[in-house]
Amino acid sequence: MSERSLGGHTLSGSERPSKAFAKDRTCREPGCTTKLSIYNNGKYCYQHEPMAVPRTRGKKIA
Numbered sequence: 001m002s003e004r005s006l007g008g009h010t011l012s013g014s015e016r017p018s019k020a021f022a023k024d025r026t027c028r029e030p031g032c033t034t035k036l037s038i039y040n041n042g043k044y045c046y047q048h049e050p051m052a053v054p055r056t057r058g059k060k061i062a
């Protein structure tokens, strides 16, 4: 095996992470400064996340 062809990288752990999402992201909602978790791949905080809207209108859950 030729290790030289693959061992040319001088990265020492400072490579930009591609798995986690960028840090210091904030909600895209204008005026909202809620920071998003790096594990939240959405663009909005939990308050403005479109999919977070309860859809139980008309239904009564006991």
Ligand SMILES: [Zn+2]
Binding pocket: 027, 028, 029, 032, 033, 034, 044, 045, 046, 047, 048
């Ligand atoms: Zn928000």
